[in-house]
Amino acid sequence: MEYCGTAIPPNPANMCVNCVRSIVDITEGIPKHATIHWCKNCERYLQPPASWVVCDLESRELLALCLKKLKGLGKVKLTIQKEVFTATILQQAFEVEFVVSSMMCPDCMRVMAQNTWKAMVQVRQKVDHQRTFFYLEQLILKHNAAHDTINIKEVKGGLDFHFAQRAHAIKMVEFLASMVPTRSKTSEQLISSDVHTSTSNYKFTYSVEIIPICKDDLVAMPKKVANSLGHIAPLVLCTRVGNTIHVIDPKTLQQADISGTVFWRHEGIDTVSAVRDLKEFYVVDVDLLGPRVGRFALADNDDVIIVRSHLGNLLNFGDTVLGYDLLTANINNPSFDKLNTEDMPSVVLVKKSYPERRRKRKVRPWKLKSLSKDEGDLAPKKQDQEKLEADFETFLRDLEEDPELRQSINLYKDTSAVPGRNTGEMDDEDDEDAPEVPLEELLDDLKITDDDVDMEA
Incomplete structure (x- = not known):
């Protein structure tokens, strides 16, 4: 190769700068064009993967953000210098064009959702816990019922689903009615109208109320309603x-x-005791009285209090069981007061209980997915957060104990947990009868990324 022959001071390359640049391009691999995303509402820039930061024009923060978009800078210094030959450093100036792309960050999107939604579904339940909404959330995830929502907002007593089209809101109302007993009503608000074209713009609100009865609740009903349900007892x-x-x-x-x-046609059907009222009892003896009916069997549990229960096939001597103590309970409920006290049981057993220390130490090899929800102005206090965590733990225990409940939702393998590993030492006897979710019921948590799609293409 011929060089220019210009006289130069001695250097390790024995070439002038122009000749070195003609054979070496230190900017190779560095993109000359890049795009940065900017929220036109809050004027923040996207810092991948999901952070939004405030940067002034011509600031060091904005320069750092732009330099991070240039992948090839990892091979050169920030002054665009590179050692091309032994003891020879070449410096080269070049321009990179950054295009600012306007978009809306998730925070601003949630704020603007109240102005963009056309229909809203308000879901409420008049109870003092969130276990029903934990279950409902899993049903929505399994059936992908929230696919058309533009925002999900947590509010006191329930959830608000926002939709861009009225048809999507109606579809959600129908889905909820197919999953749990509900009643709903519709209201509309006029946003704008055009007298010349006789067109109007409305926002629709669907109020959905879930029946205020939950699993393991003790329910009282009028005698007339009980007779219409096959002459069942009024306390169930x-x-x-x-x-x-x-x-x-x-x-x-x-x-x-x-x-x-x-439920809504007849007055008087009401919950008289809920899970928060359960007390623990010790089983001394179990006397089976007949064959099973489904997963239940009738039995007398003999102690100071003789209890006839539907848990005969689940209990043994020495077990502990949770139930409602109607002898000492102070129940202030009109439906309960109307019941015949002669047929009133002393204790209503609900479910078998397990050692609390085992429940706290056990590491679950499974997990649940959750919806992306906006807390909005709902900032839970410390005691509310503790109650929420307690409700969620109760829901998880119900899933472990009830196979029928697990059939309606999806449980996923938790790769971060080691199945069978405990966080503390305990006796084997504690684990022998402990309720657990079988591994064959767990699904693999499959996540498809953009890189996977590109590889398949």
């Missing part, structure tokens, strides 16, 4: 919540379903 236990409320008479194993229509 809720065993499952689906599109109807499934109840059972613990004394006879008779079962019935209470639909949302029946």
